[in-house]
Amino acid sequence: MDLLAERVNPLPNLAECAREPIQIIGHIQPHGLLFALSEPDLIIRQVSINVGTLLKMSPETLLGCSIESVLGAQQFETFRSQVLNNEPLSAKLLRIPASGQLLEMHCISHRYDGVLIVELDLAQGTHSLEPIELDSHVQIPLTRMELATEIPELFRLAAEEIRRLSGFDRVMVYRFDKSWIGEVIAEAVGATLPVLYLGSRFPESDIPAQARQLFLMNPSRSIADVAAIPVPIIPEIGPVTGKPLDLTRSALRSAAPIHLKYLRNMEVQSSMTLSIVVNHHLWGLMACHGGGPHRLDQPTRSVCELLVQIFASQVTLRINNAALQSRLTSRGTLEKYGRRRSVRIIGPSRALSKCSAPRFVGSRRFGVAHRRSHIVSRRNRD
Amino acid sequence: MTEELLLPVIARLQSISARGIASSNMLAALDPSATSYASEASGALYLRLTEGTGDYLLLLRRELVETLVWAGNPDKADSLDESGRLRPRASFAAWKETVRGYSQPWSDLELENASFVREHLLRLRESEKLRKSEEQIRYLAKFDPLTGLLNRHAINVKLEQCVKQAESDHSQIVVLFVDLDHFKPINDRYGHAAGDRILKITAKRMQHQVRSEDCAGRLGGDEFIIILPGLSLETNVLKVVERILRTVEEPIEIEGGANVHVTASIGLSRYPIDATTSEALISRSDMAMYRVKETGGNAFNLFRADVAQDENNTTG
Numbered sequence: 128m129d130l131l132a133e134r135v136n137p138l139p140n141l142a143e144c145a146r147e148p149i150q151i152i153g154h155i156q157p158h159g160l161l162f163a164l165s166e167p168d169l170i171i172r173q174v175s176i177n178v179g180t181l182l183k184m185s186p187e188t189l190l191g192c193s194i195e196s197v198l199g200a201q202q203f204e205t206f207r208s209q210v211l212n213n214e215p216l217s218a219k220l221l222r223i224p225a226s227g228q229l230l231e232m233h234c235i236s237h238r239y240d241g242v243l244i245v246e247l248d249l250a251q252g253t254h255s256l257e258p259i260e261l262d263s264h265v266q267i268p269l270t271r272m273e274l275a276t277e278i279p280e281l282f283r284l285a286a287e288e289i290r291r292l293s294g295f296d297r298v299m300v301y302r303f304d305k306s307w308i309g310e311v312i313a314e315a316v317g318a319t320l321p322v323l324y325l326g327s328r329f330p331e332s333d334i335p336a337q338a339r340q341l342f343l344m345n346p347s348r349s350i351a352d353v354a355a356i357p358v359p360i361i362p363e364i365g366p367v368t369g370k371p372l373d374l375t376r377s378a379l380r381s382a383a384p385i386h387l388k389y390l391r392n393m394e395v396q397s398s399m400t401l402s403i404v405v406n407h408h409l410w411g412l413m414a415c416h417g418g419g420p421h422r423l424d425q426p427t428r429s430v431c432e433l434l435v436q437i438f439a440s441q442v443t444l445r446i447n448n449a450a451l452q453s454r455l456t457s458r459g460t461l462e463k464y465g466r467r468r469s470v471r472i473i474g475p476s477r478a479l480s481k482c483s484a485p486r487f488v489g490s491r492r493f494g495v496a497h498r499r500s501h502i503v504s505r506r507n508r509d
Numbered sequence: 510m511t512e513e514l515l516l517p518v519i520a521r522l523q524s525i526s527a528r529g530i531a532s533s534n535m536l537a538a539l540d541p542s543a544t545s546y547a548s549e550a551s552g553a554l555y556l557r558l559t560e561g562t563g564d565y566l567l568l569l570r571r572e573l574v575e576t577l578v579w580a581g582n583p584d585k586a587d588s589l590d591e592s593g594r595l596r597p598r599a600s601f602a603a604w605k606e607t608v609r610g611y612s613q614p615w616s617d618l619e620l621e622n623a624s625f626v627r628e629h630l631l632r633l634r635e636s637e638k639l640r641k642s643e644e645q646i647r648y649l650a651k652f653d654p655l656t657g658l659l660n661r662h663a664i665n666v667k668l669e670q671c672v673k674q675a676e677s678d679h680s681q682i683v684v685l686f687v688d689l690d691h692f693k694p695i696n697d698r699y700g701h702a703a704g705d706r707i708l709k710i711t712a713k714r715m716q717h718q719v720r721s722e723d724c725a726g727r728l729g730g731d732e733f734i735i736i737l738p739g740l741s742l743e744t745n746v747l748k749v750v751e752r753i754l755r756t757v758e759e760p761i762e763i764e765g766g767a768n769v770h771v772t773a774s775i776g777l778s779r780y781p782i783d784a785t786t787s788e789a790l791i792s793r794s795d796m797a798m799y800r801v802k803e804t805g806g807n808a809f810n811l812f813r814a815d816v817a818q819d820e821n822n823t824t825g
Contacts, residue, residue, distance in 0.1 A: 305614070454621075
């Protein structure tokens with residue numbers, strides 16, 4: 128799997144560009160609102176300008192006001208007590224007043240880099256699993272995954288289950304090798320679509336280091352519509368922090384233009400990418416592609432994230448088990464070999480000639496020597 | 510494949526090794542010379558066994574030629590557009606690449622095991638070294654390092670054992686004191702290396718003339734002791750002595766091509782007739798040898814109590 132473990136990056140001159148910070152992009156996707164608040168006054172310091180179109184409120188007027196003016200007195204009270212008590216800022220379905228009517232929006236809040244970021248995600252127009260039934264959505268896939276005896280079967284099952292839950296057209300398990308080259312090791316598609324990428328590899332630069340860092344920190348990343356026009360956040364520099372807003376953990380963060388172009392070239396209009404983290408390491412991704420605009424509501428996305436976490440823990444379990452098993456086996460071999468009193472040390476030319484017969488070497492003896500390997504030893508005259 | 514061919518890669522592996530281990534699954538990336546043997550060896554795991562350019566263990570892996578399918582040409586994965594911005598590839602159609610020059614990579618477990626093997630080999634080498642130096646010490650305690658004969662201490666011990674044995678089974682022992690004639694001038698003339706060579710060859714020749722149960726030793730300088738247990742004048746002892754004299758005087762070729770002739774003076778003492786302790790047997794054979802020297806060497810002489818008495822009288 129790590130065939131190209133030490134392959135050198137073919138485009139070293141582009142490594143520079145890859146370092147462009149994608150988390151300070153200054154824009155969000157248009158299907159939600161973003162507010163950057165200072166604490167503890169909960170004053171709006173930065174805002175996405177689509178409050179104008181969605182809430183019919185002037186963004187400039189909102190700056191310097193309490194978030195109460197968006198949430199309304201009652202919802203604000205709940206929000207404030209949660210923030211003050213440092214309770215986990217879980218997703219909540221809120222009804223946001225917008226010029227006489229109420230918009231259903233999922234509220235997701237998080238703190239990052241000294242800023243309280245509140246994101247309101249439009250419930251309308253989403254793929255939703257509601258009512259959420261953990262039994263059917265998580266329990267059954269979990270049981271299936273546990274029963275999978277072969278690892279490829281586990282990958283295939285996971286892709287299938289995520290496709291079923293998320294409603295995307297194509298779901299792929301994308302695994303990184305040591306040099307971050309990706310390989311599609313499972314691909315689930317709807318009945319009418321062809322399998323396109325199974326077994327294909329993707330160069331390291333497709334998912335550069337700073338993108339991988341974001342995937343390691345966030346369980347998922349959604350792009351609802353490649354064609355949607357990004358919405359700027361104003362002002363660009365936060366008046367309290369003196370810095371551009373860091374959207375590392377933002378759900379609505381707009382994608383980098385190059386990535387949007389990448390998806391367009393792939394003929395993908397919407398995507399959701401779920402991180403597969405194994406032993407605190409970004410092992411791979413669950414890549415979901417849609418041929419048209421597609422987005423999940425917050426609870427549905429959470430279910431997908433949960434399922435991928437379960438899948439990741441299955442992978443962790445199996446990887447660690449296999450590693451432990453082979454470690455025990457080779458340790459046993461090595462210990463046995465270590466108990467032998469004498470080892471003959473032969474010169475390199477004899478070693479090379481001996482090794483032309485492959486059976487002379489092999490894991491049976493050393494645990495480290497591949498069957499197709501040679502051994503050369505050298506003994507200096509001392 | 511030869512070690513010489515691998516040397517450039519080995520040098521690179523050595524320089525990148527950490528905690529005595531280095532590995533690569535593409536040797537040509539370490540040194541271009543590796544391309545010439547890529548099919549035989551494209552990967553290597555190097556274990557350093559001693560500091561610097563010392564001993565090592567090298568495991569080689571064959572090339573693993575594989576055809577990869579890329580989602581679009583990976584060499585065109587990204588390019589820069591007119592304004593210097595990064596641009597993704599336009600096509601994601603399957604693009605095949607045959608990868609050469611790589612071996613199967615070394616897994617973490619393999620590297621871990623290699624480290625285990627290395628430590629084991631280091632321990633093994635240490636104990637081997639220890640065993641060798643102990644052997645050396647034991648050898649030096651008993652043998653003369655130049656000639657390989659018993660040393661002064663060991664010959665005394667041996668003679669004491671023989672005396673005890675002879676006491677119990679009422680047998681006889683003959684002790685020969687062998688001293689080379691005019692050895693010092695030879696040493697001065699031809700040098701110490703030649704002198705050492707003469708001593709070595711003479712020792713070997715003498716050992717050839719005695720039985721396995723007999724013992725030869727070097728007291729130091731050009732003085733040798735030969736113990737012949739169970740022999741007496743009545744048996745063949747004089748023949749043995751005669752043979753020793755003849756073999757010693759055969760020419761010895763030294764470095765530079767010169768032939769050197771050496772002769773020996775041999776004194777005999779007998780247990781229990783002349784003496785009954787090892788010290789006395791050696792000193793009396795020494796006395797007898799001294800008599801030979803006085804008459805010009807290259808001969809043997811039996812210890813005689815009356816002569817020894819005279820000597821004691823004149824010197825005492």
